[in-house]
Amino acid sequence: MPFQPIEPRRLYRQIADQLRQLIQSGEFAVGSRLPPERDLATKMGVSRPSVREALIALEVEGLIEVRMGSGIVVIGREGVRLLDNAHGPLEIIRARQLIESELAALAARSTDAALVPDLLETLSDMEADIAASTLPIRGDRAFHIRIAQASDNSALQAVITQLFDERYGQLFTTLGSHFERENTWKSALEEHRVVVKAIAAKDPEMARAAMSGHLAQSHERFSAGWSSASDTDTQRSHK
Incomplete structure (x- = not known):
């Protein structure tokens, strides 16, 4: 048999594979709940964001349903597998944070007279x-x-x-459906205003910090919202 190429696999996909196998083997029956995200992260020796991305993948595949405030329920044993090369939403935000912070600093040095008016129009x-x-x-x-x-x-x-257009993919869309609300978008809008103010002031350091802070908050909003569900699940499981 010829050798097959070895492909590195994203951590969240490895986590999803383990959980999928447990569901398909009957370890977690249809109608039962998975352990809270915090417990899964501890048992598997990985970060909570990685577990979160794995759970979102399984939800997109139709194996589980994330019910905010009540837990993660198994709803099926077979689903439609996602492509293994799909990027995790939270890792995309982190990548954007690294790159766009420097781009904001460059924008603060720009001589493009239309830049600030154009940004104000986006707001x-x-x-x-x-x-x-x-x-x-x-x-x-x-x-x-x-x-x-x-x-x-x-x-x-x-x-x-x-990177931005990954937002239109299944993983990002599903993650956003849980956590994006009017108040979170209003927060993002105010963070954008801070970035524009720094660019208008032609202050690269301020612009870099503002963009980095905005995308860090974006990451936190997705993470914090999910944590609330997991924490509720943990509290109930201990009663």
């Missing part, structure tokens, strides 16, 4: 969508890509466009 678009109870993805995307464009580096623009 207005987001504000209008939030007021209309519509996800303000259009303005959010335009904001981040416009800052990347200020770098005058087409490769960086392409990277940020690709």
Whole structure:
């Protein structure tokens, strides 16, 4: 038999595979609940964000249902497998944090006279969508890509466009459905305002810190919301 190529697999996929095997073997029956995220992370020796991404993958596949405030319920033993090369939503945010923080600093040095007015327009678009109870993805995307464009580096623009557009994938969409609300988007909008203020002031250090803080908060919003469900599950399991 010919040798097969060895492909590195993302950690969250390895976690998902273990949990899937336990579900399919009957260790966790349909209708039962999985241990809380915190317990799974401890037992498997991995981080909670990695477990969170694995659970979202299993939810997309149709094996579990994450019920905020009550736990993680097994709803099936067979599902549609995701592609193994799908990036985890939280690792995407971390990657964007590293790259976009520097892009914001570059934008603060830009001589592009249209940059700040264009960014202010993206804020207005987001504000209008939030007021209309519509996800303000259009303005959010335009904001981040416009800052990347200020770098005058087409490769960086392409990277940020690709990373941002992962938002439209199944994993990110499902994660967002649990945690993105009007109040979280309002927080993101205010963080955008801080970034624009720093760019308008032509302060690279302030712009770098503002963008890094914004994406760190974005990561925290997804993480904190999920933790609330897990913590409730833990409390109930101990009663």
